[in-house]
Amino acid sequence: MLERLFEWYRAVHAEPNDEVLGYRKATVERLVTLIDGEEDYGLLRSLVVIAASGPAGRYSQDSRPVNELITAIREYHKAFPKDIEENGLELRVCAALTVGQLLDRPLESTEMESIAGFTGAHVVSAVAFRPLPPEKYLSQIMTELLERAHRSLEDLATEARERQSVDEELLLQLGQAPDPNSLASQVKQLAEAVNLLADNATADREELNILWWIYSGRSGVADAALRDLQPGAAAICSGGELGDLTSVAPAPDNIRHLARQAVERARDPESLKPVQLSSLVSEWTDVMIDVLADPEYDGSLDEYAVLTPLSWLCRRLKDSGLSHGWETEFEQKTGWSAAAEWGPGDLAVQVFNEQIAHTYD
Amino acid sequence: MTAPHCTKEGCTVAETGKCLLYGEPDSCEFFSTDGSGAAEEVVEGVSQRPLEVTDAANPRRFLSGHELGTSEAARLMSGRYTHLIAILGCTDVGKTCLLSSLYLLASSKQLQGFTFAGSKTLRGFEERARRLRKWEQGTLPEKLAEHTTLADPRTPAFMHLALQGRDDQRRYELMLTDLPGEWSQQLIERSQTADRFSFLHRADGVILMIDAPLLMSDTTRHTESRRAQLLLTRLGETVKLDPELPLILFLSKSDLTDMARPPGIAAVEEHAESLGFTPTTIIGASFSQEPDRIPNGSGVEDALQVIVRAEHALPSKFKAHHRSGARSFVGFRHDVCIGEQ
Numbered sequence: 001m002l003e004r005l006f007e008w009y010r011a012v013h014a015e016p017n018d019e020v021l022g023y024r025k026a027t028v029e030r031l032v033t034l035i036d037g038e039e040d041y042g043l044l045r046s047l048v049v050i051a052a053s054g055p056a057g058r059y060s061q062d063s064r065p066v067n068e069l070i071t072a073i074r075e076y077h078k079a080f081p082k083d084i085e086e087n088g089l090e091l092r093v094c095a096a097l098t099v100g101q102l103l104d105r106p107l108e109s110t111e112m113e114s115i116a117g118f119t120g121a122h123v124v125s126a127v128a129f130r131p132l133p134p135e136k137y138l139s140q141i142m143t144e145l146l147e148r149a150h151r152s153l154e155d156l157a158t159e160a161r162e163r164q165s166v167d168e169e170l171l172l173q174l175g176q177a178p179d180p181n182s183l184a185s186q187v188k189q190l191a192e193a194v195n196l197l198a199d200n201a202t203a204d205r206e207e208l209n210i211l212w213w214i215y216s217g218r219s220g221v222a223d224a225a226l227r228d229l230q231p232g233a234a235a236i237c238s239g240g241e242l243g244d245l246t247s248v249a250p251a252p253d254n255i256r257h258l259a260r261q262a263v264e265r266a267r268d269p270e271s272l273k274p275v276q277l278s279s280l281v282s283e284w285t286d287v288m289i290d291v292l293a294d295p296e297y298d299g300s301l302d303e304y305a306v307l308t309p310l311s312w313l314c315r316r317l318k319d320s321g322l323s324h325g326w327e328t329e330f331e332q333k334t335g336w337s338a339a340a341e342w343g344p345g346d347l348a349v350q351v352f353n354e355q356i357a358h359t360y361d
Numbered sequence: 362m363t364a365p366h367c368t369k370e371g372c373t374v375a376e377t378g379k380c381l382l383y384g385e386p387d388s389c390e391f392f393s394t395d396g397s398g399a400a401e402e403v404v405e406g407v408s409q410r411p412l413e414v415t416d417a418a419n420p421r422r423f424l425s426g427h428e429l430g431t432s433e434a435a436r437l438m439s440g441r442y443t444h445l446i447a448i449l450g451c452t453d454v455g456k457t458c459l460l461s462s463l464y465l466l467a468s469s470k471q472l473q474g475f476t477f478a479g480s481k482t483l484r485g486f487e488e489r490a491r492r493l494r495k496w497e498q499g500t501l502p503e504k505l506a507e508h509t510t511l512a513d514p515r516t517p518a519f520m521h522l523a524l525q526g527r528d529d530q531r532r533y534e535l536m537l538t539d540l541p542g543e544w545s546q547q548l549i550e551r552s553q554t555a556d557r558f559s560f561l562h563r564a565d566g567v568i569l570m571i572d573a574p575l576l577m578s579d580t581t582r583h584t585e586s587r588r589a590q591l592l593l594t595r596l597g598e599t600v601k602l603d604p605e606l607p608l609i610l611f612l613s614k615s616d617l618t619d620m621a622r623p624p625g626i627a628a629v630e631e632h633a634e635s636l637g638f639t640p641t642t643i644i645g646a647s648f649s650q651e652p653d654r655i656p657n658g659s660g661v662e663d664a665l666q667v668i669v670r671a672e673h674a675l676p677s678k679f680k681a682h683h684r685s686g687a688r689s690f691v692g693f694r695h696d697v698c699i700g701e702q
Binding site for chain 1: 431434435436438439440441442444445517536559560562563565670671672673690691692693694
């Protein structure tokens with residue numbers, strides 16, 4: 001994303017000069033190196049939150065992600081202010097650049113691919129349906145970041161599902177009397193071939209399971225035909241169950257389309273018109289909210305709320321026994337409005353996005 | 362109010378705001394303020410944070426309170442999103458009057474949609490407004506603002522205003538340009554001066570001031586219209602201003618033309634549209650000769666609302682990315698756009 005550094009940095013500076021841009025470029029590279037060296041994705045998760053919603057109200061001055069950002073910036077730019085009230089927007093832009101760079105850089109190892117997959121899944125979950133900032137240059141950053149996440153995920157997902165062919169010549173050789181001198185290397189080749197076939201089988205199984213689920217038109221969670229469920233109920237079942245059936249990481253875009261189609265198929269178009277989120281949520285049963293109410297989550301609850309807002313809501317509903325009155329807290333924690341209008345197809349896609357993000361937790 | 366002073370003999374920063382050694386006092390070691398160290402002037406009803414020197418290696422530098430240069434503006438922009446509004450137009454068209462009018466409306470609680478939430482350039486606004494308070498025999502002076510000059514003639518100066526939305530309680534940080542009319546005139550005459558306007562690539566809106574009485578008069582209509590069109594051409598083709606940016610054609614001094622729409626504005630609007638802009642024409646009067654009939658500040662808030670409430674087109678209509686040659690399963694698409702809101 002560093003090729004967009006100048007355009008994105010304009011959100012915080014009317015005429016960014018080469019010196020400051022150089023500092024920020026070095027900062028982003030420093031943060032990327034830091035994330036590459038981490039064993040868990042804690043800092044990365046926090047940077048996605050900061051990119052999506054800014055640090056204000058989520059992280060204190062003393063929190064680790066804020067400290068890491070400021071330390072990385074001041075390593076090159078000593079005069080950068082420490083106070084989060086003076087630099088909050090700039091921290092957000094730096095976080096977005098770092099997240100974007102993790103999606104954009106050439107993926108030269110499986111670790112880099114894993115990081116890109118985690119990053120993309122969490123960006124899509126956090127940003128795809130988040131209300132865009134009303135400010136021009138911020139909304140531009142968010143839109144471009146989301147687009148980059150989708151592209152990166154799609155490239156990884158397509159590659160992960162390409163069926164590889166086994167070397168038939170190798171199999172023929174192994175089928176004949178093996179050469180004792182090269183037995184070790186032949187066993188290794190055989191193991192690789194078996195792994196390749198196993199990967200192919202996993203991808204086949206995923207495809208078959210999803211297609212059979214679509215063909216049946218039935219929700220296992222609700223134990224009912226999707227078309228017989230109310231739109232909000234069909235949405236959470238569709239998105240959640242397809243997320244469960246997605247066994248090869250990362251998830252491709254086509255499954256989002258399938259989630260949407262499963263909800264919209266054979267329904268009266270009137271019932272698909274956008275309605276308030278609270279209205280769709282009221283159609284969820286306790287069995288359905290278990291789809292997203294993941295009891296285990298590594299990050300803080302505030303991060304959870306930004307990255308997977310519907311999951312936060314499901315957990316809240318579960319803890320309160322599906323009681324009403326969640327709307328105000330939901331808006332404060334997630335930045336989404338309970339009164340915002342959603343089509344059931346969009347809701348299904350967001351449920352799917354969050355389910356996929358959870359597979360990385 | 363803070364009281365700046367300087368220990369350097371002969372420096373008049375306390376009276377003029379200009380440092381004897383450096384021009385801008387915030388980088389001068391002899392400059393300081395009295396009191397507890399508050400960096401911002403206290404405005405009634407608006408709480409201000411006290412100054413803290415949080416880092417000995419990077420002590421807080423004071424803003425002079427007059428105008429902000431690009432780097433000073435950047436310090437403010439670093440904390441919160443700031444709407445940068447460019448006010449352009451030739452000499453005496455009323456750019457500074459628009460600024461002063463906006464400030465006075467805000468500080469006297471006369472904005473319908475916003476309340477005043479402070480300014481880092483209060484001193485600058487007050488100086489600009491000072492002239493307006495000089496009444497001679499009960500009438501406004503003919504010239505309401507002094508000719509604008511810049512401390513550094515090569516870089517733009519900004520005035521800062523913070524407002525809070527009455528309905529959404531959102532805080533709006535505004536950075537408004539106060540440029541000499543010569544900048545616009547020189548841009549018309551010499552395209553080489555376009556580099557000065559590079560900050561426009563970060564603008565959230567442009568207000569192009571046009572003199573309504575001149576546009577109304579038969580003898581000056583053509584010249585005023587032509588000047589506005591040339592300026593628009595420069596903005597569109599030389600500066601390459603984003604055509605999606607909110608563009609206001611503000612007809613200034615319209616109290617003198619009874620708030621009538623000058624026929625000559627149609628040609629300016631058409632020309633703006635031909636360049637790809639979608640202009641909004643506002644008939645305004647920053648200060649009125651007949652305030653009982655035509656209120657002071659007419660059209661000023663409207664111009665602001667158009668810019669800060671603008672909805673922005675997304676950079677591109679995003680459709681799910683699909684690699685050619687992928688398996689049919691992976692290539693399946695339901696006929697909608699991902700992430701469409």
